[in-house]
Amino acid sequence: MGYVGDLCSSSAQAAQIEAFVFLSVTQRLHAQPEEEEEVEEEETEELGHADTYAEYKPSKSTIGRSHPDLVVETNTLSSVPPPDITYTLSIPVQIINGGLLSALQLEAIIYACQQHEVILQNNQRAGFLIGDGAGVGKGRTVAGIILENYLKGRKKALWFSVSNDLKYDAERDLQDIGAPNILVHALNKIKYGDTATSEGVLFATYSALIGESQAGGQLRTRLKQILDWCGSDFDGVIIFDECHKAKNATSTKMGKAVLDLQNKLPLARVVYASATGASEPKNMIYMSRLGIWGEGTPFRAFEDFLHAIEKRGVGAMEIVAMDMKVSGMYIARQLSFSGVSFRIEEIGLDDDFKVVYNKAAKLWAEALAVFTQAADLLGMMSRKSLWGQFWSSHQRFFKYLCIAAKVRRLVELAKKELEAGKCVVIGLQSTGEARTREVLDENDGHLDKFVSAAEGVFQSLVQKHFPLEKDRREKGAGSKRKRRSLLVLLHMKHPEAVHCIAHSFKDFVYSFLNNFKQISLCTRLEEMKQDLLNKISELGKELPLNTLDELIDKFGGPEKVSEMTGRKGRVVRRPDGSVRYESRAEQGHTIDHINIKEKDRFMNEDKLVAIISEAASSGISLQADRRVKNQRRRVHMTLELPWSADRAIQQFGRTHRSNQVTAPEYIFLISELAGERRFASIVAKRLESLGALTHGDRRATESRDLSKYNFENKYGTKALDKITKAILGHIESKVPPPKDYPGEMKQGMIDVGIFCKESRFGISPEKDCSITKFLNRILGLEVHKQNSLFQYFTDNFDYLIEKDKKDGKYDMGILGKEALYSIIIYCFTYFLGSEFHTKHSFELTFLMRNNYTVVFSAQH
Numbered sequence: 001m002g003y004v005g006d007l008c009s010s011s012a013q014a015a016q017i018e019a020f021v022f023l024s025v026t027q028r029l030h031a032q033p034e035e036e037e038e039v040e041e042e043e044t045e046e047l048g049h050a051d052t053y054a055e056y057k058p059s060k061s062t063i064g065r066s067h068p069d070l071v072v073e074t075n076t077l078s079s080v081p082p083p084d085i086t087y088t089l090s091i092p093v094q095i096i097n098g099g100l101l102s103a104l105q106l107e108a109i110i111y112a113c114q115q116h117e118v119i120l121q122n123n124q125r126a127g128f129l130i131g132d133g134a135g136v137g138k139g140r141t142v143a144g145i146i147l148e149n150y151l152k153g154r155k156k157a158l159w160f161s162v163s164n165d166l167k168y169d170a171e172r173d174l175q176d177i178g179a180p181n182i183l184v185h186a187l188n189k190i191k192y193g194d195t196a197t198s199e200g201v202l203f204a205t206y207s208a209l210i211g212e213s214q215a216g217g218q219l220r221t222r223l224k225q226i227l228d229w230c231g232s233d234f235d236g237v238i239i240f241d242e243c244h245k246a247k248n249a250t251s252t253k254m255g256k257a258v259l260d261l262q263n264k265l266p267l268a269r270v271v272y273a274s275a276t277g278a279s280e281p282k283n284m285i286y287m288s289r290l291g292i293w294g295e296g297t298p299f300r301a302f303e304d305f306l307h308a309i310e311k312r313g314v315g316a317m318e319i320v321a322m323d324m325k326v327s328g329m330y331i332a333r334q335l336s337f338s339g340v341s342f343r344i345e346e347i348g349l350d351d352d353f354k355v356v357y358n359k360a361a362k363l364w365a366e367a368l369a370v371f372t373q374a375a376d377l378l379g380m381m382s383r384k385s386l387w388g389q390f391w392s393s394h395q396r397f398f399k400y401l402c403i404a405a406k407v408r409r410l411v412e413l414a415k416k417e418l419e420a421g422k423c424v425v426i427g428l429q430s431t432g433e434a435r436t437r438e439v440l441d442e443n444d445g446h447l448d449k450f451v452s453a454a455e456g457v458f459q460s461l462v463q464k465h466f467p468l469e470k471d472r473r474e475k476g477a478g479s480k481r482k483r484r485s486l487l488v489l490l491h492m493k494h495p496e497a498v499h500c501i502a503h504s505f506k507d508f509v510y511s512f513l514n515n516f517k518q519i520s521l522c523t524r525l526e527e528m529k530q531d532l533l534n535k536i537s538e539l540g541k542e543l544p545l546n547t548l549d550e551l552i553d554k555f556g557g558p559e560k561v562s563e564m565t566g567r568k569g570r571v572v573r574r575p576d577g578s579v580r581y582e583s584r585a586e587q588g589h590t591i592d593h594i595n596i597k598e599k600d601r602f603m604n605e606d607k608l609v610a611i612i613s614e615a616a617s618s619g620i621s622l623q624a625d626r627r628v629k630n631q632r633r634r635v636h637m638t639l640e641l642p643w644s645a646d647r648a649i650q651q652f653g654r655t656h657r658s659n660q661v662t663a664p665e666y667i668f669l670i671s672e673l674a675g676e677r678r679f680a681s682i683v684a685k686r687l688e689s690l691g692a693l694t695h696g697d698r699r700a701t702e703s704r705d706l707s708k709y710n711f712e713n714k715y716g717t718k719a720l721d722k723i724t725k726a727i728l729g730h731i732e733s734k735v736p737p738p739k740d741y742p743g744e745m746k747q748g749m750i751d752v753g754i755f756c757k758e759s760r761f762g763i764s765p766e767k768d769c770s771i772t773k774f775l776n777r778i779l780g781l782e783v784h785k786q787n788s789l790f791q792y793f794t795d796n797f798d799y800l801i802e803k804d805k806k807d808g809k810y811d812m813g814i815l816g817k818e819a820l821y822s823i824i825i826y827c828f829t830y831f832l833g834s835e836f837h838t839k840h841s842f843e844l845t846f847l848m849r850n851n852y853t854v855v856f857s858a859q860h
Contacts, residue, residue, distance in 0.1 A: 054078040056333050057103075060085050061110055064096055064103035069658050070336035071104060071136060076318055083328040087114035090151040091144065092178075100177045101144050105137055108331050109144040115328050116269040120289070121296035124262070125235070126329065127270035127289025133334025134275045134653020135623065135660075142239050142273055143173040146201060149269065150182055154236040155199035158226065158268075160206055160258075161241040164188050165596060167203045174201075192220040195229045202229060209257035223257055227264055235267040243272040243286070258286045275334075275653060281309045281317060290329050292320070335656060339663035347409045347671045349783065356542045357401055357673075358782040360454075363539055364394060365751035365780070367462070370532055374467040374525055386467060391753065391776070393461040398779035400454040403428070403640050404544030405671040410639055411554045413667065414609065422665075423608040423632040425622055427651045428640035431613055432546040433567035435460075440581060447581040450549050450571050455540035462536065466529045468522065546571070547639070548611065555609050562602040564595045564620060565613035595620070605630035612654060623657040623664070634664040674778065674790030711797060715804075716771040719796035723789075724754070724765050735799050738791045740784070748785050752777040 053072035060082055087110050095101060101109070108130055118126035132138050146157045159170055164186060171184045183200035190197070192213040204222070211222035230236070240258065262270060270289045285302050288294075292305060299305035309316045324330035349357070371390060375383055414424045435456030440447055544550070549571045552561045558572060569583045584594050599620055602610045608630075610622060624631045634655040655664040711719075726733035727745055742748070746763065749755040754777050755763050774793075778786045804810040 053336070055336075058107040061103065061107040063089075064101060064106040065099040067102040067104045067136075067658070069660070070338060071333045072336045073333050077321060077325055077332060080322045080326045082111065082325060082331070083114075085110055085114065087111075087117065089113075089148060091148055095178045098178075101140060102137065104333060105141045105144060108132070108141045109148055111328055111331055112145050112271055113148055113269075118291075120291045120294070122294055124266040124289060125269060126291055127262075127272060127287070129287065129290060129324065129330045130271060130273040131330060131332035132273075132275065133332075135335050135621075135657025136333055137658055138241070138273050138275075139169060139173040140177055142241060142271065143170070143177050143179065145269075145271055146174070146182065146237055146239070147177060147179045149237050150179070154269075156230065156234070157201045157237040157239065158230070159184070159201050159203045159239045159241060160209070161203070162205060164203075164205055165593070166241070168596075170201065170203055187222065187226070190225075192222070193225060195225065197229065202226065206254050206258070209261065210253045223261065226261070230265060230268075233267065234265050235269065237269045237271060238262070238265065240270070240272045240286075241274070243274045244283070255286055259288060262286075262288055281306050281320070290324065291327075292324070335658065340656060341665045342668075343666070344668045344670060345409070345413065347406050347669060349405055349672055350408075353405055354783045356539075356544075357405075359539060359542070360397070360401065361751075361780055361782045363535055364397070364458075366535075367458075367532060368751065368753065370528055371467065374528060377521060377525065378467055378469070380467060386465060387753075389461060389465045393457050394780055395776050397454050397457045399640075400430070400432075400457065400547070401544065402671055402673055402779070403430070403547050404454070404550075405673065406639055406669045407544070407547060407550055407554075410637060410669055411551070414555070414635070414637065417635045418608055421632060422635050423602075423605075423630060424610070425634055425636045425655050425664075426551065426609070426611045427613075427636065427638045428547065428611065429614055430640060431548050431565050431567045432456075433569070436546065436549075436569070436571060436581070445581075447571060447579070449579055450545040450553075452540055452543040453546045455536065455543045458536045459533065459540075462529060462532050466525075466532070468525050468529065551611060551639075560607060560609060562598040562607045562610040564598050564610060567613075603628040603630050605632075608632070612651065614651075620654055621657055622654045623660040624662045625657075626659050626661055631661045633662040635667065636664050637667045637669060639669055672787070673783065674787045711775065711793075712771050715797055715800045718800050719793055720769070720771050720774050722796050723793055724749075724769070728755075728763065728765075733796070735792075735796045738788050738795070741788045741792060742785055745785070745789060748781050748789070752780040754778075 054075050056071045056073040056078070089096075089106070089110060091101070091106075091109070096106065112128040112130070115126050115128045120126050130138055130141060132141070142159070146159075149157065161167075161170075167184055167186050174180065174182050174184065184203050185197050185200055187202055187204035187208050192211075192215065204226070208222050209226075213220045238261070262268070272287055284290075284292075285306075288302075291297065293299040293302050299308065309320060321330065321332070325332075368390070371386070375386065380386070410426070414426070417424055430453070432451070432453035435453045436447075436451050438456060438460070439451050548563075548565070548567075552558060552563065552570065553573050555561050558570070563570070563584070567584065569581055571579060571581050573579055586594060586597070589597050598607075598610075599622065601607045602622065603625070612620070612622070622634065624634055636652065636655045638651070652666065722731070722733055722735075725731045726737075727749060746755065750763065754769055754774060755765060778789055781789065801810060
């Protein structure tokens with residue numbers, strides 16, 4: 001007899017043994033002693049962080065040379081076996097023995113081709129998901145799948161990725177594995193409607209899928225062109241590389257096109273490839289070929305699958321990854337983190353910076369009051385669009401300030417690392433180009449100073465969205481009345497119409513006075529707007545400059561820094577000290593190829609500092625490669641945390657890849673501003689989910705040190721509810737506020753729109769005040785206020801977690817209680833079939849949730 005842990009550890013033989021499972025339910029009568037609880041907690045934490053990975057070796061595939069670097073798999077995924085191999089490769093022996101494809105890559109190719117032999121119940125061919133982490137070599141694996149199918153007589157293939165530049169990487173990968181004869185055709189170089197290309201790989205971006213042309217008065221689409229090129233009986237390979245770009249399939253045209261393509265080519269051999277296959281279960285909707293939902297599965301539609309997974313929490317997401325591996329539709333390995341170091345650098349704020357920040361917070365509070373007053377004067381009924389613009393600009397403004405607060409410290413750290421013989425890679429998302437171009441346009445293409453992106457955001461909001469006009473329908477009604485009254489006057493020709501003229505004159509006077517009043521109101525509103533713009537302009541003299549331009553300037557200019565971003569130009573300082581705007585394009589190189597050129601300069605050691613944005617986060621390798629001159633250790637500094645884990649993983653994977661001399665060092669820079677933890681929170685939440693879905697264990701994600709900043713969960717929501725009620729005086733909080741907690745916090749919450757003043761109800765929290773909105777808004781409080789409020793929030797957050805831990809209700813994923821339920825349901829379903837799942841899973845979960853113990857036995 002063994003417990004669930006024993007069953008899971010022996011599950012490597014589960015597919016090959018006959019087992020019976022019996023359930024004994026015994027009520028738990030006594031709680032664990034307090035001392036034992038504490039010991040268990042410590043062991044759980046150690047297990048969750050120190051022992052997350054297991055070294056990975058192919059368990060069923062025996063061909064090929066070992067991978068050049070140590071590769072690992074999460075313990076949860078390694079506890080289940082892949083299926084037996086039944087597929088025979090056609091790839092020549094000399095390629096296999098020559099090591100052009102490693103054993104790991106060959107294993108993925110075999111399982112992908114084996115899965116492609118399966119036809120799902122909806123008569124579509126089954127697909128395969130390659131979830132290997134960045135740097136394992138997905139490019140060569142994908143090239144190997146294309147080569148295998150080419151040798152089987154399937155001469156056409158589709159390859160979708162995020163950038164047209166990656167077409168050169170696709171050609172390189174095919175060449176590296178000994179398949180230079182397979183040509184790669186760029187769709188963006190082919191005219192609409194042209195299907196003359198006979199065979200090879202058609203390479204396109206996801207955005208090309210929704211491309212249209214009206215040339216010659218005839219509508220042509222790229223999707224139809226692709227379908228015509230493939231033919232209706234197409235059974236070749238479709239590669240969705242970096243497939244996280246196709247997420248949100250139901251809400252974006254691009255995602256819908258990805259689903260449409262799969263539905264119209266039912267026999268195509270689909271491969272999804274990405275280190276970030278799905279950041280949340282809802283983003284798996286485009287993976288229709290995995291056969292997890294639909295006919296013949298426990299889930300009739302994707303919505304049923306999504307509901308079941310979200311209801312059971314993170315543990316269920318980990319089970320999904322395990323089940324996919326067992327079924328032969330998924331493989332996920334990643335480079336070992338041995339030698340990789342992580343640290344969070346919390347940065348204190350200068351006194352001068354705090355003064356500027358506090359001034360900005362006060363001006364935004366004033367702007368909120370002025371915008372509200374203007375909307376009231378106009379009698380605006382619908383204000384959703386207005387406040388949407390206001391709070392969006394508010395968030396971006398303070399994000400720019402958060403980033404600027406870290407520049408000085410980042411430059412100090414980077415220069416120390418350079419002196420120590422290392423090189424530096426800086427990751428950010430915002431380039432501030434939009435504001436720079438606005439200033440250029442305002443000054444007829446001339447620029448003689450660095451631009452403040454924060455000032456531009458504030459100015460743009462007031463100039464474009466300050467309320468100056470009535471609702472169009474109201475305005476239209478007034479104009480119509482005036483026209484009618486004048487028309488009556490013009491047509492009065494008879495004496496008996498005096499009475500009518502009098503009424504019309506009265507109407508005319510009313511209209512005239514109303515227009516005069518409107519002109520007076522408009523004048524007042526214009527004055528309010530101009531006053532606000534003058535104050536922004538005055539504040540702008542103290543606001544920090546555009547971060548990217550400032551960084552390049554502090555490191556010695558473009559001659560010293562490899563910039564790999566999507567912007568077309570930049571502001572630079574000349575040798576004589578003057579400042580000018582210049583294009584990033586160089587003689588002999590278009591702007592499209594400049595990032596590749598800058599990458600080469602960094603890898604050749606011509607430049608030792610690289611700055612990358614999202615535009616360079618896919619496909620560019622910046623690791624200390626054994627084949628390049630620059631083999632210094634990479635220090636990857638994250639100045640600005642990306643908005644989603646998809647982007648974060650892509651950036652982190654640029655410097656940690658196969659065939660490297662040394663592993664990178666990661667430094668996450670977070671200022672002491674409490675509101676900035678908003679950005680860390682977003683990434684931590686996404687990475688937690690991403691680890692669970694992408695690698696089978698949410699603790700496996702690279703930046704797990706950020707988990708303490710993850711507030712977007714049920715504990716964050718409860719903590720927010722408690723502090724808002726406590727500040728309003730509705731409840732007495734069990735957690736006391738910090739000693740330096742300011743008494744006027746209620747007004748502070750009004751200043752950032754968390755509390756609203758209503759004439760009938762007094763002060764109340766804003767509707768739908770989520771944890772996301774709260775963490776966004778408190779950025780707009782003065783530094784001491786936001787830090788104190790955030791401390792109060794986190795004290796409540798920690799209290800709720802500790803309380804649940806003591807009560808045994810805290811979910812630790814695969815180690816947690818909720819996940820345990822999911823494993824038990826999974827094991828019963830595995831042995832007894834999907835019929836058990838649909839009929840009995842609810843009853844079994846009910847028993848477990850009501851404090852019963854479930855015991856398993858496996859007989860070999």
